[in-house]
Amino acid sequence: MAQPFQLPDFYLPHPARLNPNLERARAHTKTWAYEMDMIDVPQHGTVIWTERDLDSHDYALLCAYTHPDASPDDLDLVTDWYVWVFYFDDHFVELYKRHPDVAGAKAYLDRLPLFMPVDGAITEEPTNPVEKGLADLWQRTVGSHSADWRRRFADNTKHLLDESMWELLNISEGRLSNPIEYIEMRRKVGGAPWSANLVEHVTGLEVPARIALSRPIGVLRDTFADAVHLRNDLFSYEREVLDEGELSNGVLVLEKFLDIPTQEAAEAVNDLLTSRLHQFEHTAVTEVPLLLDEHAVDPAGRLAVLAYVKGLQDWQSGGHEWHARSSRYMNEGAVTANPVLGGPTGLGTSAVRAFVATAPQRLRSFSHVPFEEVPPMPEPALDMPFELRLSPHWADAREKSVDWARAMGIFDDVPRVWTESRLRDIDLALCSAGIAPDATAEELEINALWLTWGTYGDDYYPVVFGRTPDLAVAKAATDRLKQMMPLDGTPPSPVTPLERGLADVWQRTTGPMPPENRRQLRHAVELMLDSWLWELKNQHENRVPDPVDYVEMRRRTFGSDLTMSLARFGHGRLVPDEIYRTRAIRNIENSAMDYATILNDLFSYRKEIQFEGEVHNLVLVVRNFLDVDLDRAFGIATDLANARLKQFRHSVAVELPALFEEYDLGPEVRQALTAHAAELEDWLAGILNWHREVVRYHDADLAKHFGGGEIAFAPQALRGPTGLGTASTRVLVNNR
Numbered sequence: 001m002a003q004p005f006q007l008p009d010f011y012l013p014h015p016a017r018l019n020p021n022l023e024r025a026r027a028h029t030k031t032w033a034y035e036m037d038m039i040d041v042p043q044h045g046t047v048i049w050t051e052r053d054l055d056s057h058d059y060a061l062l063c064a065y066t067h068p069d070a071s072p073d074d075l076d077l078v079t080d081w082y083v084w085v086f087y088f089d090d091h092f093v094e095l096y097k098r099h100p101d102v103a104g105a106k107a108y109l110d111r112l113p114l115f116m117p118v119d120g121a122i123t124e125e126p127t128n129p130v131e132k133g134l135a136d137l138w139q140r141t142v143g144s145h146s147a148d149w150r151r152r153f154a155d156n157t158k159h160l161l162d163e164s165m166w167e168l169l170n171i172s173e174g175r176l177s178n179p180i181e182y183i184e185m186r187r188k189v190g191g192a193p194w195s196a197n198l199v200e201h202v203t204g205l206e207v208p209a210r211i212a213l214s215r216p217i218g219v220l221r222d223t224f225a226d227a228v229h230l231r232n233d234l235f236s237y238e239r240e241v242l243d244e245g246e247l248s249n250g251v252l253v254l255e256k257f258l259d260i261p262t263q264e265a266a267e268a269v270n271d272l273l274t275s276r277l278h279q280f281e282h283t284a285v286t287e288v289p290l291l292l293d294e295h296a297v298d299p300a301g302r303l304a305v306l307a308y309v310k311g312l313q314d315w316q317s318g319g320h321e322w323h324a325r326s327s328r329y330m331n332e333g334a335v336t337a338n339p340v341l342g343g344p345t346g347l348g349t350s351a352v353r354a355f356v357a358t359a360p361q362r363l364r365s366f367s368h369v370p371f372e373e374v375p376p377m378p379e380p381a382l383d384m385p386f387e388l389r390l391s392p393h394w395a396d397a398r399e400k401s402v403d404w405a406r407a408m409g410i411f412d413d414v415p416r417v418w419t420e421s422r423l424r425d426i427d428l429a430l431c432s433a434g435i436a437p438d439a440t441a442e443e444l445e446i447n448a449l450w451l452t453w454g455t456y457g458d459d460y461y462p463v464v465f466g467r468t469p470d471l472a473v474a475k476a477a478t479d480r481l482k483q484m485m486p487l488d489g490t491p492p493s494p495v496t497p498l499e500r501g502l503a504d505v506w507q508r509t510t511g512p513m514p515p516e517n518r519r520q521l522r523h524a525v526e527l528m529l530d531s532w533l534w535e536l537k538n539q540h541e542n543r544v545p546d547p548v549d550y551v552e553m554r555r556r557t558f559g560s561d562l563t564m565s566l567a568r569f570g571h572g573r574l575v576p577d578e579i580y581r582t583r584a585i586r587n588i589e590n591s592a593m594d595y596a597t598i599l600n601d602l603f604s605y606r607k608e609i610q611f612e613g614e615v616h617n618l619v620l621v622v623r624n625f626l627d628v629d630l631d632r633a634f635g636i637a638t639d640l641a642n643a644r645l646k647q648f649r650h651s652v653a654v655e656l657p658a659l660f661e662e663y664d665l666g667p668e669v670r671q672a673l674t675a676h677a678a679e680l681e682d683w684l685a686g687i688l689n690w691h692r693e694v695v696r697y698h699d700a701d702l703a704k705h706f707g708g709g710e711i712a713f714a715p716q717a718l719r720g721p722t723g724l725g726t727a728s729t730r731v732l733v734n735n736r
Helices: 022-035 051-057 059-066 072-097 102-115 129-144 147-162 164-173 179-189 192-203 215-243 250-257 262-286 288-294 299-323 349-364 394-408 420-426 428-435 441-465 471-483 497-510 515-541 547-557 560-569 583-603 605-611 618-626 630-662 667-693 699-706 715-719 727-734
Strands: none
Touching: 022 051, 022 059, 022 072, 059 072, 059 299, 072 102, 072 129, 072 164, 072 192, 102 129, 102 147, 102 164, 129 147, 147 164, 147 179, 147 192, 164 179, 179 192, 179 215, 179 250, 179 583, 179 630, 192 215, 192 299, 215 250, 215 262, 215 288, 215 299, 215 547, 250 262, 250 630, 262 288, 262 299, 262 349, 262 547, 262 618, 288 299, 394 420, 394 428, 394 441, 394 497, 420 699, 428 441, 428 667, 441 471, 441 497, 441 515, 441 560, 471 497, 471 515, 497 515, 515 547, 515 560, 547 560, 547 583, 547 618, 560 583, 560 667, 583 605, 583 618, 583 630, 583 667, 605 618, 605 699, 618 630, 630 667
16 A cells, blocks of 8 residues: 655754664564563463564664664663563553553553652562563663652653553544644653653763753753654654554644645644754754853763763654664655765765755745734634623722832833833733732732733833844843842842832732742743743844744743743642643643733734734744745634634543542642633633733734834834844944
């Protein structure tokens, strides 16, 4: 039977190299698999693997390609790990997926953490090959690593195992995920973050703990993971979708969501794969060096990070090579990572061919023309099933927030970003009244002050710091703002309205808070502040972000974590933190965040693109990535918002009750989480109502606030021309 689509041309910037210890690893891992009862030993009456299966899949070849510099012993160990993880996947498919058995799968998965303790010895006796293999591998691996690495590896292994339930539940319900949900969940269930831990093991160097959870290292890990998984989706479509009835495949997800043919969906998945690799390279070159300097990482730590980056690159090339050769996948017509035809050959030329092949996509990300004319946009056709409720304290909160802004000096700031008229037009208290309809007068006032401060800061950063290519000034200002949020004691004396406002609203909010809540709130504000720097960096580079990176960072730039943190604190300590970290709650919160941020991008597209010269808008990101016209991009973004809302409702209706049972939660916790979901419904209805009612995005408001009459520094005047020789011109423009 012919393949369901022709494999696309892959971006392969690094040559694949083969570890010379391949044959030793093949012999070793076969012996090990027999010892673990993985070969020809029936499981509940089903033989999962024969020796021929193991030989034909050739996981030793995978590891020899993905870890070309591993020592013989490390290659043996890593190969055993991959034999184990693929056996687990097939074992789970045959016993619990092919004929869905949710209860049996949960009981099976619940036992596996017993065989990977972060501290202490394994005390449980294995009852099947998966448990037996995990116990053996854990003991052979973790002894040489720090507690931080063991914890990260245990977490990633647990994610890999647990999220198999997400796939199983989707199959049981016949439910196909939306693209954002798919990328997030595939990143966990696909196991690439787990693979990244093994890269550290093979290099013998651990990424320093103080930067291991930073954004740049996280982006390296996530882009690596997404590229690995999307590549696997292309090669495994036939096996997973047509043979196993699998719904967790990126080609299928885009095929159905975009309503396009399978071949076109495969090309789109490959474009996303390429975009994620471009993001990996961009982060490694432009963000990681700054991170190492900022944290004063010593030479040994820098070497560990460089080895980590190189190891992830080796994995990408080697993983492709194995997919192109393994009998496990459809790979007819696949080009290996060592092509010998087409263009120049020799040392260094593979990267040149890769660059040339993906140049159009890469260049689109940097070639957007700022301030392009945008026609009047229709109101997006957004679903909203939740009833709008408004607080009776709305008008009072509006007046108090205006008085507060005046007292903080916001209307007198230089440059003048806001006037009192503009704040009244924005009417952020209306948003607060909708997202917190049951708040007391005092609570609503605090909510409105946070929205006022956050929206002012979001407008202030591009106007003030977008004038200069020197991000150090913005970084110093951001560090000062963080000092305005002391966990104990008093902050330094604020010197700007933005600092004064944050110090004031922080003190009003956190005075009665327990220390742990204070730390969580500060973290949420810091995420938002750092995301504003991320926006400035892209603005200075005139870079339209990668779509996945954009969606995930947009939650931070919107201040979603901040407003949701304030809502959570209202439930006191009823809900344990581990519950908020579960798949169900993260799905509920992330889908709500994405609906809100996408609707903001839809309403603000003309304001941001034509009048502010922005590159941070999902409609523009979709236009750039898919290379489609504005109407198509606007429609796709609208569909994506509605898909995230549909997922929110599904998670509340299905996943939340399942969470109650899984963790055997008591009545008070169940009530608190149910209330939290209801508050998010208010949050969504209130945000949509605010966008529909205020004049911030209306044509008359755009003419009023960007026509040069009210605000001293309009963004068009700030930016001026760009390109070679225009620096002097910008100086003249900026001093008008």
